[in-house]
Structure formats: C-alpha cells, structure tokens
C-alpha cells in the first residue's frame with residue numbers, strides 16, 4: 001500500500017553534539033504532533049547512525065542511511081555494506097541521490113546493485129531520480145527519468161519492486177530554493193507510476209510510494225503533498241531544523 005512518508009536527508013552536515021541535539025529535538029517534536037499516519041525517516045551521516053538508532057528505539061521514527069556500497073562485505077576501503085547498516089538497526093537507505101550521481105559518478109548499474117543488496121538485507125531503498133536543468137530545458141526530462149527508472153530499478157521482480165520507494169528530485173530544485181510547482185511534481189510522479197504500471201501492473205504501481213524532493217519546506221509541503229501521486233517528501237535543508245521537519249511531516253490533509 002502507498003504510504004505517506006517524510007524522510008530527512010541530513011547530507012554531510014552536523015557534528016556529533018549537534019546531531020544529538022537535532023535528533024532529540026525531532027523526537028520531542030514527534031511527541032507533540034500527531035504523525036500517526038506518516039512514516040517519518042531520519043537519514044543522518046554514517047557516524048551518527050548509532051546515535052540516531054538509539055533514540056529511535058523510544059521514538060516514532062525510522063532510521064535511514066544516505067548511501068550503501070554496491071559490493072558485499074570485503075576489501076573495499078571506505079565503503080559501508082548493507083549488512084553493516086542492518087546491524088545498526090537501519091530500515092531505509094537513500095540510493096542514487098543526484099549528488100552521488102554527480103560527484104561520485106554513480107551509474108544506474110551501480111544503483112541497481114545497491115538496491116539488490118539493500119533488499120537482501122530487508123532494508124527499504126529510497127531510490128532517487130530526476131533531471132538536470134539543461135535536460136528539462138531541452139525537453140528531455142521524461143526520457144532521462146525513464147532511463148534512470150528502467151536501468152536502475154526495472155530489473156527487480158514485482159515483489160521486490162513493491163518494497164521500494166522512489167523519490168523524484170529535479171536536480172534544479174535541490175538546495176536551490178527553487179521548488180517544482182505542484183503541477184510539475186504531479187506530472188512526473190504520474191509518469192513514474194505509469195511506467196511501473198506498464199512494466200509490471202497497476203497493483204504494483206499502487207504499492208510504491210513516490211516522494212517529491214527539492215527545496216520542500218513547511219510553506220510549500222501542503223500543496224505538493226495534496227497532489228494525487230505525491231506520497232510525501234525527501235527533505236534536505238529543512239530536515240536540519242526539528243520544528244520545520246516535523247511541520248512538513250504534518251502537512252498531509
């Protein structure tokens with residue numbers, strides 16, 4: 001079943017004491033506000049996963065990582081495997097974020113490997129897709145997203161597809177303060193859902209939550225989340241303030 005989801009991506013921000021304050025702030029806000037029908041996920045940097053996981057034991061949120069190795073455990077210096085994430089209590093993991101595609105040259109093939117490893121460990125992948133400004137201006141956004149989805153995700157069997165979350169994150173909207181309009185978001189979300197219907201079937205498409213990401217904040221979240229195919233958000237900058245993040249989680253009608 002499509003779930004309402006708000007996931008916070010802290011990216012490479014905060015020192016340990018600040019991370020401690022932020023996660024305890026989020027935990028307190030969650031006690032104050034009713035987010036019963038919403039899955040709230042917090043994705044801190046690797047060094048803070050254990051801290052966040054400890055707080056999550058007594059709070060109403062799930063723990064996510066921001067990345068995972070596309071290899072199994074072994075001699076891969078600096079990498080973190082899906083099984084290690086599992087051993088820390090991680091339930092979700094962002095995969096294929098545009099910053100990883102851009103700065104670390106991640107390919108759709110590597111992203112497909114990461115998804116496989118996460119699913120093997122029963123960790124839900126939050127798979128990011130989205131076009132750059134040049135691609136949108138050239139009218140190539142539908143083609144780009146179709147290629148990312150087809151090469152990165154559609155190797156999965158229907159049962160596994162249903163276990164994934166997709167995040168549509170137009171690159172031009174990430175960290176820029178320039179949000180996609182609710183109509184632009186709905187158009188792409190419906191397009192992605194339709195791709196799933198065509199490749200699998202409508203039952204599968206109705207199981208997959210599709211999140212919007214890109215300068216989502218407490219002011220615009222309500223309009224975006226009200227759109228038919230928008231099931232919530234992947235939140236960067238605004239997830240670094242407990243109040244803003246939980247206000248976004250309370251933005252569903």
Ligand code: PEP
Pocket residue numbers: 009169173174175176177213214215216234235236237238
């Ligand atoms: C992100 O990085 O996933 C993101 C959506 O960032 P921001 O909300 O800051 O645009």
